[in-house]
Amino acid sequence: MALLSKKDANLIKDPLGDNNPITIQVLGICSALAITAELKASVVMAISVLFVMGVGNVVISLIRNIIPSKIRIIVQLVVVAALVIIVDQVLKAFAYDLSKTLSVFIGLIITNCIIMGRFEAFALGNGPRRAFLDGIGNALGYGVILVIVGFFRELLGSGTLFGIKVLGDPIAKTGLYAIGYENNGFMIIPPAALIVVGIIIWVQRSRNRALIEEA
Amino acid sequence: MAINTEKNSYTIIFAVLMVVVVGSLLAFVASGLKPMIDENERFEKQQNILYAMGVNENEGDGDVSFIPTTDVESEFSKYITQQLVWDGSEATEKENAYLIDVQKALAAAKAGGKAELPLLIGEKDGEKFYIIPMYGKGLWDAIWGYLSVGENMEIKGVFFDHKGETPGLGSNINQRFFMDDFEGELVVRGNTYVGVEVAKGNNDPLNNDKEDYQVDALAGATITGNGISAMIKESLELYKPYLETIRTN
Numbered sequence: 001m002a003l004l005s006k007k008d009a010n011l012i013k014d015p016l017g018d019n020n021p022i023t024i025q026v027l028g029i030c031s032a033l034a035i036t037a038e039l040k041a042s043v044v045m046a047i048s049v050l051f052v053m054g055v056g057n058v059v060i061s062l063i064r065n066i067i068p069s070k071i072r073i074i075v076q077l078v079v080v081a082a083l084v085i086i087v088d089q090v091l092k093a094f095a096y097d098l099s100k101t102l103s104v105f106i107g108l109i110i111t112n113c114i115i116m117g118r119f120e121a122f123a124l125g126n127g128p129r130r131a132f133l134d135g136i137g138n139a140l141g142y143g144v145i146l147v148i149v150g151f152f153r154e155l156l157g158s159g160t161l162f163g164i165k166v167l168g169d170p171i172a173k174t175g176l177y178a179i180g181y182e183n184n185g186f187m188i189i190p191p192a193a194l195i196v197v198g199i200i201i202w203v204q205r206s207r208n209r210a211l212i213e214e215a
Numbered sequence: 216m217a218i219n220t221e222k223n224s225y226t227i228i229f230a231v232l233m234v235v236v237v238g239s240l241l242a243f244v245a246s247g248l249k250p251m252i253d254e255n256e257r258f259e260k261q262q263n264i265l266y267a268m269g270v271n272e273n274e275g276d277g278d279v280s281f282i283p284t285t286d287v288e289s290e291f292s293k294y295i296t297q298q299l300v301w302d303g304s305e306a307t308e309k310e311n312a313y314l315i316d317v318q319k320a321l322a323a324a325k326a327g328g329k330a331e332l333p334l335l336i337g338e339k340d341g342e343k344f345y346i347i348p349m350y351g352k353g354l355w356d357a358i359w360g361y362l363s364v365g366e367n368m369e370i371k372g373v374f375f376d377h378k379g380e381t382p383g384l385g386s387n388i389n390q391r392f393f394m395d396d397f398e399g400e401l402v403v404r405g406n407t408y409v410g411v412e413v414a415k416g417n418n419d420p421l422n423n424d425k426e427d428y429q430v431d432a433l434a435g436a437t438i439t440g441n442g443i444s445a446m447i448k449e450s451l452e453l454y455k456p457y458l459e460t461i462r463t464n
Contacts, residue, residue, distance in 0.1 A: 065220075066220060066229070067220070067229070068220045068221065068225060068226040068229050069220065069221070070221070070226055071226055071229070071230060074230075075229075075233065078233060078234075078237055079237075082237045082240065082241060085241055085244075085245075086241070086244050089244055089245055089248050089252070090248065092248070092251075092252045092255065093248040093251035093252050093255070094251070096252075096255035096256075096258075096259070096284075
């Protein structure tokens with residue numbers, strides 16, 4: 001990464017690995033549970049959050065010196081809320097079916113703790129370039145987990161990926177289903193996401209023991 | 216920074232400016248995208264109406280599958296042969312009657328005022344479908360749908376949807392295992408429009424009896440189910456004089 005200094009590159013790399021907002025900081029779990037039954041919804045949620053985080057962090061960072069500190073949380077909320085409404089309207093106009101699936105969660109982006117957390121902890125104290133990288137990095141870290149969880153839940157729960165039947169047809173009994181494989185209905189319901197996230201956390205911490213907290 | 220950001224006057228001016236700037240930005244975006252959003256909502260209505268008359272892409276026991284938005288407009292004009300408005304005593308033809316705001320129209324009609332209620336007539340395989348809209352209350356929020364009946368007052372198909380019923384419980388009213396049960400049910404007993412009741416313990420979970428005026432309820436969704444029963448009955452009541460003119464049994 002010649003384009004970025006090592007310090008800047010870490011802003012993107014850390015949240016993807018050793019400082020992942022979901023698996024290490026355990027933030028943003030609610031949406032990770034709710035919308036990951038399908039890969040498509042996961043990807044769209046990840047992209048929406050990427051947009052809101054990237055732009056939001058820059059906006060907050062640009063106005064960080066003129067925000068009255070007494071109302072800074074309100075200002076942050078207004079910025080997220082405005083961006084979320086824009087995302088919502090754009091989805092309604094260009095991806096209507098998807099916006100119906102995500103309707104509730106789009107609104108919930110506002111309360112996604114990762115976003116407010118990055119605004120407060122990073123954008124208020126850093127320049128727009130670094131804030132942008134930090135926003136993108138954290139949104140990617142969040143998105144990666146969402147996509148991994150969505151991949152396993154859709155594959156094991158419905159036997160599809162992006163709605164395409166990859167394991168054969170469960171009704172016509174072709175492909176894997178011909179030899180007696182069945183979809184696991186449990187994977188479709190939210191608790192399954194908790195288990196998948198748990199397994200990811202387990203894998204990540206056994207690969208890097210430094211991440212394990214002292215009991 | 217020369218500005219003292221701690222002063223009250225500064226805080227107030229900042230807040231006011233922020234509201235004005237953000238407000239106008241959002242208004243600009245919303246009005247720019249409105250035509251596209253309106254079109255999507257129109258397609259959805261057409262999909263729902265066609266669904267209630269059995270024009271859909273359901274396969275086997277699979278999920279609800281609508282006519283794709285790319286084809287829905289042409290399919291809609293192919294199957295929906297007449298669009299009427301019903302004012303309680305007379306049915307007159309009206310272009311795009313399906314776009315009428317059902318919530319407002321039904322509320323006005325229930326209050327006894329003059330209202331233009333949409334009424335659609337579809338034709339498929341030589342059979343006529345009379346499609347009436349419904350709107351009611353579930354447990355948390357609004358529920359709505361379309362009901363299509365044949366001339367023998369048998370339900371040909373239904374479509375239900377909801378705004379915010381409990382996921383996994385009441386939200387299942389828009390699933391096939393619930394909606395499919397309504398098909399074939401009679402809505403008239405003697406001369407009374409009784410509708411179809413969403414009933415607990417009707418001893419007919421497979422819904423083989425089509426003349427019991429009941430379908431099996433969803434477990435854990437009593438109030439949503441009652442809302443469905445009530446909205447079917449209400450709509451039938453409002454359209455009753457019209458349905459009487461076409462009834463054959």
